[in-house]
Amino acid sequence: MGGRKLLSHFREQKFEVMAACWAKPDDEGRLHLYIVSPLVQTLGRPAAYGAAFQVLDSLQAGWVDEFERIDSGDLKLLAPDQALARALLEHNRLYPDLAPTWHGGLTLGSMSSIEAAYIYPASMFARSAI
Numbered sequence: 001m002g003g004r005k006l007l008s009h010f011r012e013q014k015f016e017v018m019a020a021c022w023a024k025p026d027d028e029g030r031l032h033l034y035i036v037s038p039l040v041q042t043l044g045r046p047a048a049y050g051a052a053f054q055v056l057d058s059l060q061a062g063w064v065d066e067f068e069r070i071d072s073g074d075l076k077l078l079a080p081d082q083a084l085a086r087a088l089l090e091h092n093r094l095y096p097d098l099a100p101t102w103h104g105g106l107t108l109g110s111m112s113s114i115e116a117a118y119i120y121p122a123s124m125f126a127r128s129a130i
Contacts, residue, residue, distance in 0.1 A: 002068035003033055004100075006059060007124060013055045015039065017125055018080060019088040022118040031116075032076045036088055040079040048077050092122035 003022060010017050019036040039048040053072050078085040095101065103117045 002070045006070050009059045010055055015055050019092055020120045024115045033074050034076045036078045036080055036085040038080055040077050097121045098123050
């Protein structure tokens with residue numbers, strides 16, 4: 001719920017997102033929201049995180065309850081040419097669902113094994129949706 005709200009807010013704030021998913025690598029104890037954005041390449045990673053955190057901060061009053069709240073530590077920005085980003089873009093190309101999909105025990109890009117992944121649909125990031 002919080003991820004969809006944040007991704008919609010990114011779109012409203014003109015922060016370009018090409019793909020996104022919540023994923024929990026087997027070797028980590030928590031989920032992260034991985035966001036593929038060309039801004040990582042065009043602005044550089046530090047400036048892209050700065051822009052993402054500004055959008056996130058502008059949404060803080062919009063969280064309805066603590067369970068949907070997303071903190072800066074939850075975000076992982078990816079450049080489109082990174083292995084995980086390419087895997088997400090390919091997934092959305094192959095499965096252009098209109099709804100998010102859950103996956104368990106799979107491999108995505110550079111992550112050798114993912115315990116779980118919730119992949120947002122390509123329709124959320126289509127140019128016409130911006």
